[in-house]
Amino acid sequence: MKQQEPTAILLMHCPDQPGLITKMTDFIHVNGGNIIYLDQHVDRVQNVFFMRVEWELKNFVIPTDKIEEYFTTLYAVKYQIYFRLYLNDYKPRMAIFVSKMSHCLYDLLARYTAGEWNVEIPVIISNHPDLQQVAERFDIEYHYFPINKENKAAQEAAELALLKEKKVDFIVLARYMQIISEQFIAEYPNKIINIHHSFLPAFVGAKPYHAAFERGVKLIGATSHYVTSDLDAGPIIEQDITRISHKDTVEMLVYKGQDLEKIVLSRAVEKHIQRKVLTYKNKTVIFS
Amino acid sequence: MKQQEPTAILLMHCPDQPGLITKMTDFIHVNGGNIIYLDQHVDRVQNVFFMRVEWELKNFVIPTDKIEEYFTTLYAVKYQIYFRLYLNDYKPRMAIFVSKMSHCLYDLLARYTAGEWNVEIPVIISNHPDLQQVAERFDIEYHYFPINKENKAAQEAAELALLKEKKVDFIVLARYMQIISEQFIAEYPNKIINIHHSFLPAFVGAKPYHAAFERGVKLIGATSHYVTSDLDAGPIIEQDITRISHKDTVEMLVYKGQDLEKIVLSRAVEKHIQRKVLTYKNKTVIFS
């Protein structure tokens, strides 16, 4: 899914008012940009306008490094627009955090290695040594940070230093079974993607498959969301479910859930990499 | 799906031990019964054996009205078997409770009228007069019992008297928006089927679509379960989900949920009518 031509992607939201689409597209059109993607959404409860627009930069008259400044001056201030601008020639840098289970990690690395995503993965971080070998198979650095109550603050500081050194833009928790501190999360707001092995908000917290088994549900789910300081309560990016029956033991749920987890997580990561996720008040807008 | 030949259906569970299938099928086989269905399940955590077996009665040597007695004497006492015996020539009698929304009611009545189910529906009961006209379209008695705090006990007593008079075997709450008292439930244990408009255990209680919207989930669900004294916490019979997006307002969720609710409820009612549901410790075994 590689894009060849240089493009700019604008993600934005602002208070709704008539004529916004015309004004926004006009900015691109009159300055020589060719729009190749546009999706918008109006939240009529909150009265907020959301848009994702992508255009080719080839004949765009505003210099690439000035687009942010021009858009801010001409539009953002006037219409109270919150926006982010991305260039498709930049490969975002992603760190993966794992513990002991390999299924999500393999799925991410298989896609990465096959060149499916516009992303770099400079580092894998773990609180266990178990998956070092997987990292080696794919020639990616693996850093082991054992964590306990006493060393948690120090280890997280070391992790953050490593992430900074590796210029990491966002983090994927690929079944990382360790709660991340509020301070750590604050360094990557809406930039840490987790996979929780339940259909949230059902079965928050530890051992959701055991809880699902106890309750006797007929479907199990998985939820990928941005991590916030509220456990398993951040903005949901993607969810899916699979059917189970009374024949399934807890072990079967854990096993069946793995396919769900890896696909749901990868879909969420892909949307993030493609700049198709916009968060607003603990919810996400997922552009088409 | 009508069955022609007279058959008996045995639903049972007991502590597991080797040889149970042989013994149970032997009871039918040596007495001239032809088994046309068998499904069993062993819960290895609880160590319980579950079975549903159906056989043709044509050449069965034990008189139909003696099967229960013989099975009790020869097997049930010895192996601590809990069982129920059903004959396929009896049409179970089902009451429907509704409030104001018609979608589940129409779906149930369309199936009933088309002769899809081996069931009689002698009465529809409601706490609102709104759906009287629907009942009339299908020539089914409609009884209106307005309920408030003061009259609840009396009205429920009147409802129970009516259900007794109509010889009702089980009750379907087709979006009946009124909590049923513990005393009422005790009269129909595991015989009241509800449809809750969420993927339980997420969003228990009132206004689940509003709660789903607030949380920003990407799927909404519906759950059909037997009613127990714990609100929305009884044994789950069937669940399903449908995909939603940030574009869906609460009203859209309510609307999209209706198809889900009616299909999930009807599937659960069908399983119940077909004697394919066995409850055990707040969970269900759903035979194939």
Added chain:
Amino acid sequence: MKQQEPTAILLMHCPDQPGLITKMTDFIHVNGGNIIYLDQHVDRVQNVFFMRVEWELKNFVIPTDKIEEYFTTLYAVKYQIYFRLYLNDYKPRMAIFVSKMSHCLYDLLARYTAGEWNVEIPVIISNHPDLQQVAERFDIEYHYFPINKENKAAQEAAELALLKEKKVDFIVLARYMQIISEQFIAEYPNKIINIHHSFLPAFVGAKPYHAAFERGVKLIGATSHYVTSDLDAGPIIEQDITRISHKDTVEMLVYKGQDLEKIVLSRAVEKHIQRKVLTYKNKTVIFS
């Protein structure tokens, strides 16, 4: 899902070129219309631009009955735009064709009676008398046109006369098991919606469930499409599937398929009523 304020809906497609969104929205915006919905799509293979836009007419300066003329003069000619304009205060008129099976008919009528759709159903037409009673339950005219090789042309002419008399805008074939002639179809191009009981293009033609059973598929499907002169080959509006197993007989497939058929057909009809379907070269664009 009723809309209160008068709005206009424009469905259009034309050869793609830069700036179309700006121009189209400008037409509405500068003339005082408030856009409440916009979805567009560019087919980069065919190089065609598709758009659906809806706006409030309250302050729109072009008189409602002149919008088509103005849009044609100012835009359609210039940009080779094919378009349709709809006003939300007009209730489209829908005829239902049935044969002997009632499940789709009940589902359509339940929604209609509950007021879910902005539609009128003045007439039900059938080649069998069987479902007359269903029509009566809902107080809708039922016309019985028995059809055989000899009388087909005459009967279809009579049907067309009736449809004209009832001012029918579009037709829904709710499991109507009679092939419609090319001449008849030509009177309602892309205005006859059929439900085929398979996952097209698999199992075209008669007895698809038998064919599915023979092939041993693990999923069965249903497909709603516009009727063209090629049997089961018209533009697909909606499809869905359900899981089956080796345990399912042909009769079970027929039965399980019914829920699928009615939901898929109703979803397609709803999209059509909401003016969210645009056909182009035997395919559909389904707006969000």
Added chain:
Amino acid sequence: MKQQEPTAILLMHCPDQPGLITKMTDFIHVNGGNIIYLDQHVDRVQNVFFMRVEWELKNFVIPTDKIEEYFTTLYAVKYQIYFRLYLNDYKPRMAIFVSKMSHCLYDLLARYTAGEWNVEIPVIISNHPDLQQVAERFDIEYHYFPINKENKAAQEAAELALLKEKKVDFIVLARYMQIISEQFIAEYPNKIINIHHSFLPAFVGAKPYHAAFERGVKLIGATSHYVTSDLDAGPIIEQDITRISHKDTVEMLVYKGQDLEKIVLSRAVEKHIQRKVLTYKNKTVIFS
């Protein structure tokens, strides 16, 4: 999903007659075997009885290497039973055939490496050199057999020799884009599992995603089946679908289909490894 205790698995089918379950379970029970799994099915059209039964061998009085002989003598001849006996302490040996796409291969190898399946993978065979590196990552032998019209017979003979040398029990075609000859298939009847990238029987043959795009379907599918001499027409093991829209280009279909293909193939391979698939007249019985 490892099993610890030694067990035997019997897969069988025979003409149906009363009392078969009793007789079959009796064979195990009276000889000291403890049944831990039983699933049966009666095809009432063909009048065939199917069963899968698994029992613990610990106290089974018939020596393991004599079970086949005893069962043949005592039952199989008498009841015309076709059966296969498997012991859970044998790891079946699986070869993977690939061409250029890696997604299915990675999914299989990730599961294998994580120890999810009771299987050995001694060799990967390809008609292209592209995926050699993937094999190396997982330390599995990779053999490259370039194939053209002239050398096809010779290369297939060489492949068969290699498979024999590696004692391969069954083959998985993980997006292997080369038609296998009838002679080759005859060596592995119902032992070659393919993944076809469509919802069969729709879009048989080459380029199914292109065909799906052309037809304008709203769902794409994947089908895993045993390979027979009829192209894409062998017994279906597993199928699934995913939703697409008019926005999806052919490239998007190819990409979205990859997740489907790998999950569907892995589910089919898993069922095969677990000895849960029985083929009969070009269809499969998939035990629970």
